[in-house]
Amino acid sequence: MTAPSQSLASMREAAPLVQCITNYVAMNFAANTLLAAGAAPAMVHDVEEAGEFAAIAGALTINIGTLSPRWVAGMIEASSVAAKTGKPWVLDPVACFATGLRREATSRLMQKSPTIVRGNASEILAIGGQDSSGKGVDAGDSVTAAEAAARDVAQRAGSVVAVTGEVDFVTDGSRAVRISGGSPLMPKVTASGCALTCLVGAYAAAVEDPFDATVGALAHFAAAGAEAAKVAQGPGSFLPAFLDAVAAVTPETIGDDRVQAA
């Protein structure tokens, strides 16, 4: 497998353009995260232009956090173009179990064969058809409880599936790893998962194997979160420290050994 250190070097070298269809809460933080990491974000979601833009972006990310029917149309258009043109695309199924609109959008988007699905444990359990204890956008289940669902979704959809939490889990249905690091302050800052999904897009644009790309992005977040926690006093000071740390991570400090076979 390509080590995170090598994937980080490839991502920085490519400085990929990433089309992010993300939510109102996440837009600013996610764009700043990509800039800090060395990628080029563009938040382009409307149905009138989302498909056209997908044809020029290096990768596409779709997040259903603040949904409306018009946004869903943009998501379907963009993911169709990505699938047709062979561009990697990443789905973040925020609170996909919570309402009919979210369940329907997630089911339609899963039919467009996302290259990668990145969610918290409750979201991945729900996509796997199991009961989950999610509290809106926040996970109520452990990563361990969602590992079997992740393997099942990966096999059925042909996607790489990443379940994040205290220790992350990534599988493509045959390979699987766990990634440690980060900080308990990360879920206390809104949209850290959404920003991570956009970073997964940046790695997927630059690293050929989507499994390795996903592991690289998660290791980058784990390294940055651990560094930021050393200087943060709480969620408020964690946020700017985290952005600085995302920029400061290098192939030497990303920590290839935080990735362990599962």
Ligand SMILES: Nc1ncnc2c1ncn2[C@@H]1O[C@H](COP(=O)(O)OP(=O)(O)O)[C@@H](O)[C@H]1O
């Ligand atoms: N308790 C924790 N300890 C360390 N890192 C965490 C913890 N909870 C979440 N993270 C990290 O925060 C980031 C966002 O993950 P998560 O909170 O699961 O997503 P979401 O915001 O979509 O619910 C990931 O990089 C994950 O590894």
Ligand SMILES: Cc1ncsc1CCOP(=O)(O)O
């Ligand atoms: C609070 C909130 N409400 C709708 S989307 C959103 C952000 C969710 O961010 P994350 O999934 O990274 O916790």
Ligand SMILES: [Mg+2]
């Ligand atoms: Mg989320």
